[in-house]
Amino acid sequence: MSHALNVVKVGGSLVADRDRLGRLLGALVDGCDGPVVVVPGGGGLADAVRTAQGALGFPDPLAHRLALDAMAGMARIFAALEPRLSVTEAPADALAAGAVPVWDPSALKAGRPEIPETWDVTSDSLALWLATRLGAATCLLVKSADPRPGAGPAELARAGLADAAFPVFAARFPGRIVLRGPGGDRLCREAVAECAA
Structure with missing residues (x-):
């Protein structure tokens, strides 16, 4: 592979803007961000889980x-919106086969010691976890809101733009962390000391 790999987390909140979501997925498949693995947010489906847990109290x-x-x-x-995407639990294999993978994280249901099974970990931290495992150069988080310029992982977590575990997973990822909101890309990788704060 001649270009550095990017893991691109596409927020489930983008489903509220189908046109932007469709353009984004098409651009990713067209290679505008180089070789990519798409990580989907849970969106309204994950919100339904939160609601059900609040009502029923399951662990x-x-x-x-x-x-x-x-x-x-x-x-x-x-993948239904952009049929050129390939849903897979093994994105490295899909990349090797020339596909543009969208990650199905179902294999993580067996549990991983480094991934707490709480709401502190959402698709943002899981995108960083996958980017670390794949040796990606960049983890790009596509959001429906823009962060403050220069915001690092800890500030993003405090502001609710990333989950509570995000700074811990950011500290383990050696590549660039970028947020893309409606206003464009913003680098959010700061000093590792800040990431671990």
Whole structure:
């Protein structure tokens, strides 16, 4: 592969703007950001899990696994909107075969010691986890809102633009972390000391 790999997390909140979502997915498949693995947010499907947990009180590990199912569902929705995407649990294999993968994280339901099974970990941190495993150069988070210029991972978590575990996963990822909101790309990688704060 001649270009550096990018893991691109597409927020489930973008489903509120189908035109932007469709353009984005098409541009990713067309290679505008180079070789990519798309990580879907859980969107309204994950929100339904939160609502059900609030009403029924089932434990966080079950909610976490159901939220992974929500991401898997959004992966299939993304592929329905952009049929050139390939839904897969093994994105490295799909890349090697020349496909543009959208990640189905269902394999994580078996549990990983480094991934807490709580709402502190959402698709943002999971995108960083996958980017670290794949050796990606950049983890790009596409959001429906713009961060403050220069905001680092800890500030993004405090502002609710990323999950609570995001600074911990950011500290483990050696590449660039970029947020893309409606206003464009903003680098959010700051000093590792800040990431771990």
